[in-house]
Amino acid sequence: MAKCEHRINHERDIDRLLRRLGLYDLKDPSEIDLSLKRITSHEATLLCEVLKSVKSVRVLKLCYNELGDVGCEALASAINLHSSLTTLDLGFNNIGDDGAKSLAKGLHMNDALETLYLSGNNIGKSGMKALSEALKYPHSSQSGLRTLHLTGNRIGPEGSVFLASALKVNKTLSRLYVGGGEIHAQGACEIGSVLSSNLSLRHLHLSANKIGDQGLIGLSQGLQENRKINTLELGFNYLSPVGIEYLKNSLWGYSDLRHLLLDNNNIGCIGAKSIASILPTLSLRALNLSFNGINSPGIQEIMAAVLQCPNLTQLALSGNNVDTDAAQAIGNTVANPNCGLVSLSLEHTGIGQVGQKRIASGFLRNQKLKCKHFIGFNLGIVLVSLGMSQQLCSLTNELALDHIRSSWEVHLALLVPGNGGNFSARNENRANTSAPSHSAMNPQRTSSNPSINAKPLNSSPSTKGAEIKVTQNDRSMIGGASSEEGFNIGAIKPNSSQFPSQQGHHHRRRNSHMKGTSRGGGIGSQAILGHGATFHHTVPLWASEEQTNHLITRQNLLGKLNHIASQPFQQAELWELQQYFFSPPPHPEIYQRQEEEPLWGREKEGRSREAVIPRKRPANHLTCTRIAYLPRLKARIESLRGRDDPKVLTLLRQLKYLRDIDRGKHNDEFNSFHGNGLDIEAILLDLI
DSSP, X not given: OHHHHHHHHHHHHHHHHHHHHTGGGOSOTTEEEOTTSOOBHHHHHHHHHHHHXXXXXXXXXXXXXXXXXXXXXXXXXXXXXXXXOOEEEOOSSOOOHHHHHHHHHHHHHOSSOOEEEOTTSOOOHHHHHHHHHHHHOOSOXXXXXXXXXXXXXXXXXXXXXXXXXXXXXXXXXXXEEOTTOOOHHHHHHHHHHHTTTOOSOOEEEOOSSOOHHHHHHHHHHHHHHOOOOOEEEOOSSOOOXXXXXHHHHHHTTOTTOOEEEOOSSOOHHHHHHHHHHHGGGSOOXXXXXXXXXXXXXXXXXXXXXXXXXTTOOEEEOTTSOOOHHHHHHHHHHHXXXXXXXXXXXXXXXXXXXXXXXXXXXXXXXOTTOOOOEEESSOHHHHHHHTTOOGXXXXXXXXXXXXXXXXXXXXXXXXXXXXXXXXXXXXXXXXXXXXXXXXXXXXXXXXXXXGGGOOOOOOOOGGGTTOOOOOOHHHHHHHHTTOOSSOOOGGGXXXXXXXXXXXXXXXHHHHHOOTTSOOSTTOOSSOOOOOTTOOOOOOOXXXXXXXXXXXXHHHHHHHHHHHHHHTSOOOHHHHHHHHHHHHSOOSOGGGOOHHHHGGGGOOOOTTOOGGGXXXXXXXXXXXXXXXXXXXXXXXHHHHHHTTTOHHHXXXXXXXXXXXXXXXXXXXXXXXXXXXXXXXXXXXXXXXXX
């Protein structure tokens, strides 16, 4: 009778436990997550009885409970012959050496378990010895543990000796996590000594073990023999440039290495330069050098090497000193179309406002931008200070980067001949992805060309319901920085005209002509990249077919001017053009104002008088030279005369060509400009 009553109470306890854990409502019995349920050792004993009868469980998570050694012993008996359990998580359960010994016995009998989490427990030397014995003799090379997590235990140097002895004969373990085990230099040397005989290990995590340079030297010797390691984590290990030099020699040409994590050490600039020297010989995908005391020279070396690593997608430089020069190097790297970085971390680097603008403008100039995750400063606010839409202030960095990509898609789609801006399919595909996105265009603003109207991307909750559109100025900004070669980002000053202020941006939009002039008489939105550069133009989304054709004609004009710049130098032609522009006209009495006025600007339709740079007509206009109507261009040419004659000839050729257009010549090709008043001086100064 007592036995029957005891059994009833026992079943009642099991039923109460199952209800508390919600196992009766479990939809998928193959994966059971009981983390943070405050399961005691007694309840673990009850749970194991259920586990023995449920053979469909593949994943069992019991981390952050109160199992202890007693609960672990009961659980070990349940997994003894469990044929389907492949993943067991017992992390942070106050399991000591006795629990580890019981678990080791269960592993001896189980050939299905592949992943075992024991992180955050209290396993010491004797427990490590028992687990190592279980690792030595798996049932076969096809069965046995593949992943073992031992982070945060009391392994110590003695326990690492037992672990190394197991690794010497084990042929199944591919991932080993021993972070925070205080194995010190001796343990690292022990593990390094067996790497030559263990070719199954792929991921080795030894962070926070105080191995020092001596331990890294021993580990590096093993890496010279074993060339199969995929991930090497050595953060928080008191490493200096001395140990990094040995590591550099071991990793040279290590083609299988994909992740190298060296954060929170003290490698400094010397160590950073050592790592930079081997980056082109590796195939890394992730590099973490955060909090290493690296200054500007080291960061510059790293960023130069990144461009030679097309597979590198993640770079972390947080906690290092990023000054203006280092920021310029980072900006130049992220601006390069060959840069493959998807994630860049620059937290706690002390980047100033100028440095932030250089990095942000680097993102802005990359028309093939791959970066999706950036940490370091508020990118949207900095982009607004560079002249982009005010609404970017409310975006996360991920959405700000996505906005730059959307702007480039709009801009480049409109430049493709015959495309007509058909980029809606790409936006639809991006809208269906799980990545955070935002509205690439305002759906209420539509174009007269149906092919230009793209569906808006879904807004993220972080935008607070606001839809961010790719404005004409946003495309003007990216269009102005679209050269494949880029321009010297270091030359940009905070208030430079290349990145106008928000106030100046509104002023230009208010006074710009509908036909795309964003500066007084300038031709479209163009980059000030230097003489003979490649120009890219933006077309307003609301532009009609006539206006679009007008802007295409302007683009052809710039192409013609660039063609003129490529013509060979001729001394006779230079003398002839200098005589023409720097000598008074032969008949001053017929040299009327209406003939020359377009050279120094006139008020045009859609432009206020303030939008045209005011100039006083020369007092001696009947006898002055033709170039006198262009004082800024005259000063520029005179500064080049005798020092750079080929450039002087190019400017005079282009000036003559534009003057002929404005006076009615070349009507067949550029008739839309005749009578509209070209600001020739602004065009040529922009070309310079």
